Amino acid sequence: MSGTFGWLSxxxxxxxxYAGGNDWYNRSLSGGVSLGWYWTDHWKTxxxxxxxxxxELQAYTTTVVDGRPVSLRSSYEFATRRLAISQQYQFYxxxxxxxFAGAGLDLTWxxxxxxxxxxxxxxxxxxxxxxxxxxxxxxxxxxxxxxAYMTPRAFFRTDLKLVFKEGVDETLLRFxxxxxx
Amino acid sequence: MKRFIALLxxxxxxxxxxxxxxxxxxxxxxxxxxRVADRDVLADYAGQLRLGSRIKxxxxxxxxxxxxxxxxxxxxxxxxxxxxxxxxxxxxPFDELLALEQEVPSPxxxxxxxxxxxxxxxxxxxxxxxLFLLFAVLWGGD
Numbered sequence: 314m315s316g317t318f319g320w321l322s323x324x325x326x327x328x329x330x331y332a333g334g335n336d337w338y339n340r341s342l343s344g345g346v347s348l349g350w351y352w353t354d355h356w357k358t359x360x361x362x363x364x365x366x367x368x369e370l371q372a373y374t375t376t377v378v379d380g381r382p383v384s385l386r387s388s389y390e391f392a393t394r395r396l397a398i399s400q401q402y403q404f405y406x407x408x409x410x411x412x413f414a415g416a417g418l419d420l421t422w423x424x425x426x427x428x429x430x431x432x433x434x435x436x437x438x439x440x441x442x443x444x445x446x447x448x449x450x451x452x453x454x455x456x457x458x459x460x461a462y463m464t465p466r467a468f469f470r471t472d473l474k475l476v477f478k479e480g481v482d483e484t485l486l487r488f489x490x491x492x493x494x
Numbered sequence: 495m496k497r498f499i500a501l502l503x504x505x506x507x508x509x510x511x512x513x514x515x516x517x518x519x520x521x522x523x524x525x526x527x528x529r530v531a532d533r534d535v536l537a538d539y540a541g542q543l544r545l546g547s548r549i550k551x552x553x554x555x556x557x558x559x560x561x562x563x564x565x566x567x568x569x570x571x572x573x574x575x576x577x578x579x580x581x582x583x584x585x586x587p588f589d590e591l592l593a594l595e596q597e598v599p600s601p602x603x604x605x606x607x608x609x610x611x612x613x614x615x616x617x618x619x620x621x622x623x624x625l626f627l628l629f630a631v632l633w634g635g636d
Contacts, residue, residue: 407577461615465579471618488618 315470315491318344321365321393323483328372328389338391341368343485345395354406359399359415367392367426384432388440395421399456414457419476421450452478458487466493537588540571543596549573551586552593559584560597 321343326336345363352358370389375382399417427443458472468491476483543549543563551559551573561584565572570587571594 407575407579407581409578461618462578469615469618 314346314348314494315468315489316344316346317363317470317487317489318342319485319487319489321368321483321485323368323391324481325370325372325389325391328370328374328387336370336372338368338370338389341391341393342366343393343487345487347491349401351403355403357401357403357413357415359397359401359417361395361397361399363395363397365393365395378431386430386432388428388430390426392424393421394424395419397454399454401456403460409462410459411462412457412459413472414455416453416455419450419452419454421452421476423448423450450478452476452482460491467491468493533588533591536591536594537568540566540588540594548576548597548599550593550595550597551591553586553590554592555590556592559586 319342320339321341322337322339323341324337328336343363343365345361347359347361349357349359367390370391372387372389374385374387376385377383397417397419399415401413401415403411403413405411425446425448427446428440429443430440454474454476456472456474458470460468460470462468469489470491471486471488474483474485474487475481476485540563543566545563545566547563549561549563549571551571553559559573559575561573561575561577563571564574564583569589570585571591573584573586575581575584
């Protein structure tokens, strides 16, 4: 069992029609708990749950209002809750330092808040809020990292989790503490 | 002429392969008396090791046992494995022993495993520091 916190970054390039802009949000703090079961000295099934703090992203697109093209700035805020199951392989046996690698399925409930603002010579329009939307994303992921034991059963762990959807869609760098029962 | 050259090339390509495949058979065949000598030499060597020594034993099935020598008989060594969580003693008969080495810890107590663990800890700590710094910069800039 272990508890972790980390730094979440996610690709949102589909929101921004202007090439070259920052299309990743990377100001999200993530926390989670994982429970695992060792089938052998090396193979482990892991179930983890976690949340991430809200992260903002500005996206720019062009739209047509009253027959005139105008720029639209959309302010998004993303927050996630997630559940993941994975199969992991732990290198070495009964050692003080264990690298590991794994792969699994990640279920993410992504909550999105959005406010639009127009930039044009049209009369000023206040920001238009959209209703909060929650979307379930089901994606594969891979993880690799290591555990360093401080006592025979308590350990420090760190890993990098990569979630995929047409390439790397999210990266999560995690640190935490855990204990073997 | 072309046929002859082609035949020559084929023979040239195949011949070294045949020779190579035959070589290990000659090298791997080991006369029995040598194995008996190995066993006796290893038993003699084991007899001179002090109880409590750190040793590395390699068995004939290429299993490596690292640990502390806790008992020695005419037939076998008994080793306490050096692991994170304590494990039962392992008895290695001399008949199954392929190699035996004494491992001497360095005077400072440093070892490869410990060095890796310290390096990993320092690296993780540094990464943690960078992460905190990034958060401070990112949120502090608003």
